[in-house]
Amino acid sequence: MLHLTGTGAGGLDRREAERRLELYGPNELPPRRGRGPVLRFLAQFHNTLIYFLLAACAATWLVGHTADAVVILAVVLVNAVVGFVQEGRAEHALNAIRAMISPRAGVLRGGTRTSAPVSELVVGDLVVLSAGDRVPADLRLLDSSALLIDEAALTGESVAAEKAPDPVPPRTGAAERTCMAYSGTLVAAGRATGVVVATGAATRIGRIGAMLEGVQRITTPLLRQINRFGRLITWIAASAGALLFAFAMLARDFAWLDALLAVVALAVAFVPEGLPAVITITLAIGVRRMAARSALIRRLAAVEALGSTTVICSDKTGTLTRNEMTVRRLYLPGRDLLVEGTGYAPEGGFADAGAPGGGDRPRPPEPVVATVLLCNDAHLRDEDGEWHAEGDPMEAALVAMGVKAGGAPERLRSAHPRLSALPFDARHRYMATLDQWPGENRIHVKGAPERVLDLCTAQASPDGSAALPLDRGAWEERVASAAHRGERVIALARRTVPAETRELTPGALEDGLVLLGLVGLIDPPRPEAVAAIAECASAGIRVTMVTGDHAGTAAAVAGMLGLAESPVVVTGAELDAMDDAEFAAAADQAQVFARTSPEHKLRIVQALQAAEHVVAMTGDGVNDAPALKQADVGVAMGRRGTEAAKEAAEIVLLDDDFASIVAAVHEGRVVHDNIRKVIAWTLPTNGGLVLVAAAAIAAGLTMPMSPLQILWINLVTAGSLGLALAFEPAEDGVMDRPPRPAEKGLLSPFTLWRLGAVSVLFLAGAVAVLAYASGRGYGIETARTMAVNAIVVMQIFYLFNVRYLHTASMNWRAVRGTPALLAALAAVAAAQFAFTYLPFMQEVFGSAPVPFWDGVGIVCVGLLLLLLLEAEKAVLRRMGRFEELRV
Numbered sequence: 001m002l003h004l005t006g007t008g009a010g011g012l013d014r015r016e017a018e019r020r021l022e023l024y025g026p027n028e029l030p031p032r033r034g035r036g037p038v039l040r041f042l043a044q045f046h047n048t049l050i051y052f053l054l055a056a057c058a059a060t061w062l063v064g065h066t067a068d069a070v071v072i073l074a075v076v077l078v079n080a081v082v083g084f085v086q087e088g089r090a091e092h093a094l095n096a097i098r099a100m101i102s103p104r105a106g107v108l109r110g111g112t113r114t115s116a117p118v119s120e121l122v123v124g125d126l127v128v129l130s131a132g133d134r135v136p137a138d139l140r141l142l143d144s145s146a147l148l149i150d151e152a153a154l155t156g157e158s159v160a161a162e163k164a165p166d167p168v169p170p171r172t173g174a175a176e177r178t179c180m181a182y183s184g185t186l187v188a189a190g191r192a193t194g195v196v197v198a199t200g201a202a203t204r205i206g207r208i209g210a211m212l213e214g215v216q217r218i219t220t221p222l223l224r225q226i227n228r229f230g231r232l233i234t235w236i237a238a239s240a241g242a243l244l245f246a247f248a249m250l251a252r253d254f255a256w257l258d259a260l261l262a263v264v265a266l267a268v269a270f271v272p273e274g275l276p277a278v279i280t281i282t283l284a285i286g287v288r289r290m291a292a293r294s295a296l297i298r299r300l301a302a303v304e305a306l307g308s309t310t311v312i313c314s315d316k317t318g319t320l321t322r323n324e325m326t327v328r329r330l331y332l333p334g335r336d337l338l339v340e341g342t343g344y345a346p347e348g349g350f351a352d353a354g355a356p357g358g359g360d361r362p363r364p365p366e367p368v369v370a371t372v373l374l375c376n377d378a379h380l381r382d383e384d385g386e387w388h389a390e391g392d393p394m395e396a397a398l399v400a401m402g403v404k405a406g407g408a409p410e411r412l413r414s415a416h417p418r419l420s421a422l423p424f425d426a427r428h429r430y431m432a433t434l435d436q437w438p439g440e441n442r443i444h445v446k447g448a449p450e451r452v453l454d455l456c457t458a459q460a461s462p463d464g465s466a467a468l469p470l471d472r473g474a475w476e477e478r479v480a481s482a483a484h485r486g487e488r489v490i491a492l493a494r495r496t497v498p499a500e501t502r503e504l505t506p507g508a509l510e511d512g513l514v515l516l517g518l519v520g521l522i523d524p525p526r527p528e529a530v531a532a533i534a535e536c537a538s539a540g541i542r543v544t545m546v547t548g549d550h551a552g553t554a555a556a557v558a559g560m561l562g563l564a565e566s567p568v569v570v571t572g573a574e575l576d577a578m579d580d581a582e583f584a585a586a587a588d589q590a591q592v593f594a595r596t597s598p599e600h601k602l603r604i605v606q607a608l609q610a611a612e613h614v615v616a617m618t619g620d621g622v623n624d625a626p627a628l629k630q631a632d633v634g635v636a637m638g639r640r641g642t643e644a645a646k647e648a649a650e651i652v653l654l655d656d657d658f659a660s661i662v663a664a665v666h667e668g669r670v671v672h673d674n675i676r677k678v679i680a681w682t683l684p685t686n687g688g689l690v691l692v693a694a695a696a697i698a699a700g701l702t703m704p705m706s707p708l709q710i711l712w713i714n715l716v717t718a719g720s721l722g723l724a725l726a727f728e729p730a731e732d733g734v735m736d737r738p739p740r741p742a743e744k745g746l747l748s749p750f751t752l753w754r755l756g757a758v759s760v761l762f763l764a765g766a767v768a769v770l771a772y773a774s775g776r777g778y779g780i781e782t783a784r785t786m787a788v789n790a791i792v793v794m795q796i797f798y799l800f801n802v803r804y805l806h807t808a809s810m811n812w813r814a815v816r817g818t819p820a821l822l823a824a825l826a827a828v829a830a831a832q833f834a835f836t837y838l839p840f841m842q843e844v845f846g847s848a849p850v851p852f853w854d855g856v857g858i859v860c861v862g863l864l865l866l867l868l869l870e871a872e873k874a875v876l877r878r879m880g881r882f883e884e885l886r887v
């Protein structure tokens with residue numbers, strides 16, 4: 001096979017791979033054509049309000065009011081440009097993050113195993129597959145063990161197909177070519193190597209015209225809710241506008257064009273048309289902030305769910321602990337040995353536990369050394385004097401121990417070639433190899449003690465030379481005491497079989513293994529996880545450990561992490577024996593689930609969700625995918641995780657660290673807060689403007705502002721001031737309050753209260769300014785200009801109040817603002833000066849200069865509004881109603 005692709009046994013050499021990549025191009029499917037920028041821009045106009053505005057623009061144009069038509073058109077265009085730019089930025093942010101989780105594949109190049117980006121694979125590359133990988137290109141299999149491939153992506157067939165390298169007859173249909181693994185399919189179980197025979201568009205999936213997943217649609221439950229709300233408001237505005245139009249013409253003798261303009265301006269003021277764009281950008285900023293803290297968001301909806309998360313179910317190994325294993329003790333027949341040394345460095349010796357030092361250094365017997373080194377797929381790598389694990393860290397720790405005991409892994413492995421193996425799998429919890437010996441063969445087994453003890457009928461004598469009856473009770477006690485110390489315990493066993501036995505089956509293990517001893521490994525907790533767990537406690541979030549490890553070990557590690565002093569532990573076996581009601585109760589109680597298999601995770605998520613929890617669940621293996629999909633926030637590990645897990649998850653953690661989940665929750669809460677702030681600012685300011693104008697029409701007074709001026713206010717403040725809130729940093733104490741209930745709707749009692757109260761205050765402010773102007777005998781232009789400025793100034797001061805929904809706004813940090821806020825303020829101030837003092841603007845908008853001290857007076861009106869609202873905050877807090885109203 002290999003001669004056809006010009007590949008050596010060690011794979012292509014690097015130079016050749018580069019040459020082929022240059023020649024044949026990257027291993028990528030053609031991207032799906034997204035909507036072009038023109039179409040995306042035009043889509044911004046597809047909105048009922050915009051249709052109204054365009055109609056009004058045409059009407060004013062036709063009757064010769066060019067200035068009005070131009071201003072209306074400007075409102076439409078600014079709105080479209082802001083929407084277009086913000087949507088583009090949000091998409092860009094998400095796509096940049098997608099690029100960061102571009103898949104990689106294990107390849108053999110120049111004799112060494114590395115991982116390369118899937119897009120860089122070329123024909124002739126040797127690819128290594130294991131469970132959970134997505135097949136990166138079309139491969140001819142060369143070698144496989146228990147390989148099962150799920151080809152649903154290609155054929156729709158949901159039952160995984162058995163694959164093996166044996167040739168198939170010529171002209172076998174593509175679907176039956178069991179010696180091939182096709183690009184885009186998923187390795188459900190087993191391992192294999194294969195040589196790439198087609199890449200990119202030449203693969204089977206490429207030839208059926210499949211394309212890369214297109215640009216992600218930006219939508220979340222909240223955005224959908226807001227869009228629905230926006231449509232509702234638009235229709236309310238349209239109906240109210242029609243009534244107002246009739247009223248203004250019939251009862252108040254408005255000319256029809258004046259009435260139309262007034263109604264259009266009010267509709268624009270009333271409808272929060274910029275809200276979806278501002279909220280999208282708030283979410284996108286959250287995505288960026290999370291990425292900076294190692295949590296990559298794959299689906300935008302997760303940002304919202306994170307803010308409401310009530311339970312985090314986390315794996316233990318590698319997420320809560322460092323996954324840096326070291327063997328600490330050996331429990332051998334008749335004695336315990338302490339293992340010296342640190343990390344993976346194969347340096348250090350052994351000491352008798354409990355026995356004084358000196359004399360001969362003890363050493364583990366040969367069968368123990370052979371078992372840990374042969375029943376093992378890991379290697380140690382020395383890099384500038386530092387030792388690293390290649391492969392499973394626990395297995396690497398066993399290699400280090402074997403070397404400390406005088407074993408030579410490479411020599412042993414070539415002297416006793418592996419004939420067959422049963423790879424480790426989380427359900428069986430053991431690994432076994434069949435290794436060649438002179439005149440006989442040997443089965444070496446390592447695995448979870450209770451599994452291995454079940455298979456053993458004897459135990460080795462203290463010197464390892466003979467087999468004695470198994471004293472199971474004593475071994476179980478030793479397992480329990482090791483687990484109690486937080487050690488992960490692995491049992492070692494072996495058996496001799498006749499030389500004819502060349503194939504290993506689970507049945508062969510049943511006929512009596514000889515127990516050699518136990519290994520106790522430590523895996524220290526991640527210090528940042530300890531802090532993050534404490535943070536969860538104050539944030540009202542429950543943390544539950546879900547692990548495949550022994551109950552005792554898991555409980556001890558939970559104690560070290562500060563999860564619970566004596567945690568409630570439920571094992572997988574106990575869960576299996578429960579009915580649904582018992583299961584639900586156990587899921588709600590337990591802090592640790594031990595000896596679980598991935599299937600339990602799905603049931604745990606479902607039980608917690610049935611109890612109205614918002615669940616974040618971590619996972620890395622192919623079997624974790626269903627639980628990750630089911631969880632409100634599926635969290636996959638970026639380093640350890642399989643492609644299958646990453647694709648099922650909403651979040652990928654770059655550093656596999658539990659603390660990054662908590663950081664993401666923190667950012668999710670900030671996003672929630674900022675969305676609340678955007679809404680709490682936008683709706684009342686819109687409401688205030690409408691109330692002022694509607695009150696004037698209803699009372700039959702001259703309009704306090706001309707329709708064009710209302711449009712102006714909307715144009716100047718909606719996109720700038722509201723948007724500044726999207727950039728707000730966290731308020732103090734974000735993680736000191738309970739999660740926000742997920743089912744709470746868009747309009748909280750607080751927002752409704754504010755909508756009413758602030759609208760009335762805006763009305764009062766405007767009326768006061770107008771009354772003052774008329775008292776001073778100012779002309780209508782000056783009075784209206786003052787009213788417009790008063791509304792804008794009140795919006796600005798109100799913004800400062802809304803920036804801090806949880807804490808007092810009256811501090812230096814609040815006054816100093818953020819760069820986004822200062823930029824928005826500068827822009828609005830410049831626009832208002834132009835509006836008030838530039839002759840050209842005065843001509844278009846009918847504005848007039850405002851005397852300096854009156855300007856100062858207007859600022860004081862805004863300040864008064866802020867003081868009143870701060871007083872309201874203080875009173876509500878004093879009454880203990882603040883938190884309750886807030887959500």
Ligand SMILES: Nc1ncnc2c1ncn2[C@@H]1O[C@H](COP(=O)(O)OP(=O)(O)OP(=O)(O)O)[C@@H](O)[C@H]1O
Binds near residue numbers: 318449
């Ligand atoms: N490579 C291996 N060979 C043999 N046995 C193993 C191997 N890895 C793990 N085991 C045994 O299987 C048990 C479960 O392992 P698994 O990988 O499912 O759990 P875990 O890594 O502790 O789980 P989690 O990551 O969920 O905390 C271990 O406690 C150990 O006894």
